[in-house]
Amino acid sequence: MEQLSFQVNELLQSRRYDPDILPDLERYVEAQCLEGAYDGDANLACLKLYQFYPEKTNVSIVSKILLKALAALPSSDFVSCLYLLSEKIQREAPISTIISWADALETGKFVEFWNSLHNHEELLKGLPGIEDAFREFMLAVISRTYLRIHLSLLKKLLAISGQDELFSFLSKHGMTDISDDDILRFPSREENQPRPKAILGEQLPLRKVLESLIHS
Amino acid sequence: MNGQEEDSRTFSSWKKNNTTDVMTSPDLSDRDPDAFHSVPESVQQFLSYFRQKFREGNVSEVHTLYETTFNRYSERYFKTTSWPSPEIVAKYVDDDEVFLLFYKELYYRHIYSRLVPTLAQRLEAWENYCELFNFILNDGIMDLDLPPSWLWDITDEFIYQFETWCHYRSRLKNKTEEDIAFLKDNEHVWNVNFLLQYLHAMVNKSNICPWLLNGNEPVGSSDPDDEDFDYSTIPVYRFLGYFSIIGLLRVHCLLGDYKLALMVLQPLDFDDNTALFTRVTACYISLYYYMTFAFLMLRRYEDAVRVLGSTLLHIGRIKQHHTRSYQYEQIHKRTDQMLALLAISLVFSTQHVDESVNSMLREKFGDKLTRMRQGEESVFEELFVYACPKFVSPCTPDYDRPMDRHMEASHLQTKIFMREVGQRLAVPEVKSFLSLYTSIELRKLAQFMETSEESFRSFLFCFKHKTFVFRGSSGQAPAEGNFVSCAPVSFYVDNDVVKVTDTKMESKFGEYFLQHIGKLQDFIQMLERK
Numbered sequence: 151m152e153q154l155s156f157q158v159n160e161l162l163q164s165r166r167y168d169p170d171i172l173p174d175l176e177r178y179v180e181a182q183c184l185e186g187a188y189d190g191d192a193n194l195a196c197l198k199l200y201q202f203y204p205e206k207t208n209v210s211i212v213s214k215i216l217l218k219a220l221a222a223l224p225s226s227d228f229v230s231c232l233y234l235l236s237e238k239i240q241r242e243a244p245i246s247t248i249i250s251w252a253d254a255l256e257t258g259k260f261v262e263f264w265n266s267l268h269n270h271e272e273l274l275k276g277l278p279g280i281e282d283a284f285r286e287f288m289l290a291v292i293s294r295t296y297l298r299i300h301l302s303l304l305k306k307l308l309a310i311s312g313q314d315e316l317f318s319f320l321s322k323h324g325m326t327d328i329s330d331d332d333i334l335r336f337p338s339r340e341e342n343q344p345r346p347k348a349i350l351g352e353q354l355p356l357r358k359v360l361e362s363l364i365h366s
Numbered sequence: 367m368n369g370q371e372e373d374s375r376t377f378s379s380w381k382k383n384n385t386t387d388v389m390t391s392p393d394l395s396d397r398d399p400d401a402f403h404s405v406p407e408s409v410q411q412f413l414s415y416f417r418q419k420f421r422e423g424n425v426s427e428v429h430t431l432y433e434t435t436f437n438r439y440s441e442r443y444f445k446t447t448s449w450p451s452p453e454i455v456a457k458y459v460d461d462d463e464v465f466l467l468f469y470k471e472l473y474y475r476h477i478y479s480r481l482v483p484t485l486a487q488r489l490e491a492w493e494n495y496c497e498l499f500n501f502i503l504n505d506g507i508m509d510l511d512l513p514p515s516w517l518w519d520i521t522d523e524f525i526y527q528f529e530t531w532c533h534y535r536s537r538l539k540n541k542t543e544e545d546i547a548f549l550k551d552n553e554h555v556w557n558v559n560f561l562l563q564y565l566h567a568m569v570n571k572s573n574i575c576p577w578l579l580n581g582n583e584p585v586g587s588s589d590p591d592d593e594d595f596d597y598s599t600i601p602v603y604r605f606l607g608y609f610s611i612i613g614l615l616r617v618h619c620l621l622g623d624y625k626l627a628l629m630v631l632q633p634l635d636f637d638d639n640t641a642l643f644t645r646v647t648a649c650y651i652s653l654y655y656y657m658t659f660a661f662l663m664l665r666r667y668e669d670a671v672r673v674l675g676s677t678l679l680h681i682g683r684i685k686q687h688h689t690r691s692y693q694y695e696q697i698h699k700r701t702d703q704m705l706a707l708l709a710i711s712l713v714f715s716t717q718h719v720d721e722s723v724n725s726m727l728r729e730k731f732g733d734k735l736t737r738m739r740q741g742e743e744s745v746f747e748e749l750f751v752y753a754c755p756k757f758v759s760p761c762t763p764d765y766d767r768p769m770d771r772h773m774e775a776s777h778l779q780t781k782i783f784m785r786e787v788g789q790r791l792a793v794p795e796v797k798s799f800l801s802l803y804t805s806i807e808l809r810k811l812a813q814f815m816e817t818s819e820e821s822f823r824s825f826l827f828c829f830k831h832k833t834f835v836f837r838g839s840s841g842q843a844p845a846e847g848n849f850v851s852c853a854p855v856s857f858y859v860d861n862d863v864v865k866v867t868d869t870k871m872e873s874k875f876g877e878y879f880l881q882h883i884g885k886l887q888d889f890i891q892m893l894e895r896k
Binding site for chain 1: 559562563621622623624625626629663664666760761774778779781782785786789820821823824825827828829830831832834836849853856859860861876879880883884
């Protein structure tokens with residue numbers, strides 16, 4: 151993987167717009183999917199070559215790039231990919247489905263997202279571990295929204311059915327503060343704490359007003 | 367070094383193909399035979415003098431001739447026609463081929479700005495750029511010294527003509543079969559790949575990146591005979607390389623690749639008051655316009671506000687020096703576009719801008735800003751379409767289906783941007799709602815909003831996601847930054863209860879009052895004098 155990454159970045163340095171490097175870029179995308187690695191910039195370069203040479207577009211690669219970018223939220227990679235894809239491709243299945251997933255994820259409709267995902271599981275083939283990447287994004291959003299949350303709700307949001315499964319996922323992210331009545335307390339952070347009512351007004355001293363009166 | 371060799375190889379091989387193409391292409395000459403007799407004497411003298419100063423390397427005189435005199439003559443003699451063709455001009459300038467390369471560029475640029483270029487002229491303009499750039503890349507202008515504004519205009523016009531070409535060839539409805547056949551056979555003309563390669567080659571040749579990273583100092587020797595000769599020691603190459611970086615920023619924005627657009631700017635130093643982009647106003651404006659536009663598209667509204675705020679202040683200060691310049695109109699238009707970008711960004715940002723920028727904004731887009739804040743999506747679209755660059759589609763259109771598709775690229779970018787706006791409007795809505803409470807059950811809030819608990823929760827998640835933004839700072843390269851929370855209201859949910867602490871940002875009235883004290887004083891003085 152490391153070698154491939156090095157090789158691709160070399161190619162991008164010298165021949166970024168050469169369609170002959172597409173096979174290498176595509177191979178690199180597949181490798182990232184299988185090994186859980188991510189190189190958003192190289193993937194964008196691949197989409198850009200598809201933009202220049204639409205006849206070379208490989209929809210299955212596009213779909214993988216989009217899913218990887220989606221798993222990289224909150225970065226703007228997903229939208230960066232969309233800017234390079236023609237409307238025609240965006241309307242086609244399965245790309246249109248993936249775009250609807252992005253809409254659901256970005257508007258916080260996590261339950262809806264999982265429902266649609268489970269109806270199209272074939273799209274996740276060749277992308278082991280991607281579901282956990284989506285969960286990590288969700289967990290980050292939830293932990294900025296909630297200070298304490300009931301586990302039953304969390305299970306629904308993260309689409310994790312088993313208690314043990316949930317515990318091991320949470321403990322991986324250092325979230326172990328669970329009370330007897332099944333309520334998880336997230337580690338404190340700026341966003342889930344009461345904030346002082348800081349009023350950032352300005353001070354206008356009389357001296358300044360006088361100065362302006364005298365000068366004019 | 368490797369990349370550079372590769373580039374020049376591509377060019378020479380391409381040039382060979384190109385020449386054969388031209389020879390086999392139909393006769394494209396459409397020149398007016400009468401033009402021969404009609405070159406006014408003063409124009410002849412001007413051209414001859416222009417060439418003389420050009421050869422002498424008298425930069426300040428060339429600057430005046432280029433910026434002022436040339437435009438004055440254009441206005442007087444060539445308002446509705448082209449300048450005399452280069453073949454005719456040749457005899458006034460001793461057949462100076464180098465000068466003619468540059469003259470030709472001006473000749474076509476004039477046609478593009480005053481007339482409607484024909485297909486043949488578009489092709490010839492492209493060929494002239496190839497010749498000019500190949501000449502430059504082959505050490506042709508080692509002994510020349512030209513004013514930076516001219517070098518900027520060449521780079522900028524090159525991209526502008528590419529832009530118009532992309533639009534031209536995707537409007538197929540009213541094209542003749544001959545035109546379409548010609549377009550089909552000439553794929554290489556204004557090809558995006560060659561365009562990018564020329565810009566990259568210019569950056570590499572000039573050695574500008576090492577120059578910038580070395581604190582604006584060349585890393586090699588200034589003696590062309592030395593082995594480590596450094597092209598950045600020659601001002602024309604240095605400027606051309608630098609301007610090509612900004613050209614790349616523009617091209618990547620036109621193509622919708624905003625991430626790469628910002629990455630290209632990595633070596634630039636924005637804190638340097640003498641940075642090369644400050645030398646030409648049009649370049650300064652182009653740099654900041656495209657950079658902040660890329661911020662907007664990458665959802666970096668906080669950065670867009672920060673940079674637009676200070677840029678508009680600066681332009682306000684320098685604008686007065688340009689009132690008579692031919693660039694004034696353009697500066698004016700871009701300023702208004704940047705104000706529109708600022709208005710959009712402000713809706714999604716928590717920042718305030720300087721009072722003088724604020725008053726420009728109120729005057730120009732006050733009403734629109736209010737309507738956007740109220741969530742009127744059509745206003746966002748209207749301002750976006752007004753302020754966005756002219757996007758291009760880099761690939762060849764489908765010549766067998768004669769349709770007008772030149773707006774497709776624009777529609778696509780607008781649509782994706784509006785998708786984001788639609789999602790993001792949840793933020794002000796949640797804010798206005800939450801600000802009413804300090805502590806309330808989530809279930810009740812959902813009831814008040816006439817929605818289910820689940821969808822209201824989604825709404826809150828959406829708010830938290832959209833207010834967690836990527837933000838850079840003035841000391842960082844444009845592509846760099848960190849994620850931070852920038853929320854207009856802070857809240858958290860404790861089990862089932864929403865707890866809100868509204869952080870009020872007081873508006874700043876002080877400066878406004880001070881300004882009006884001044885105005886009142888002036889007014890009183892004026893009355894007293896009468």
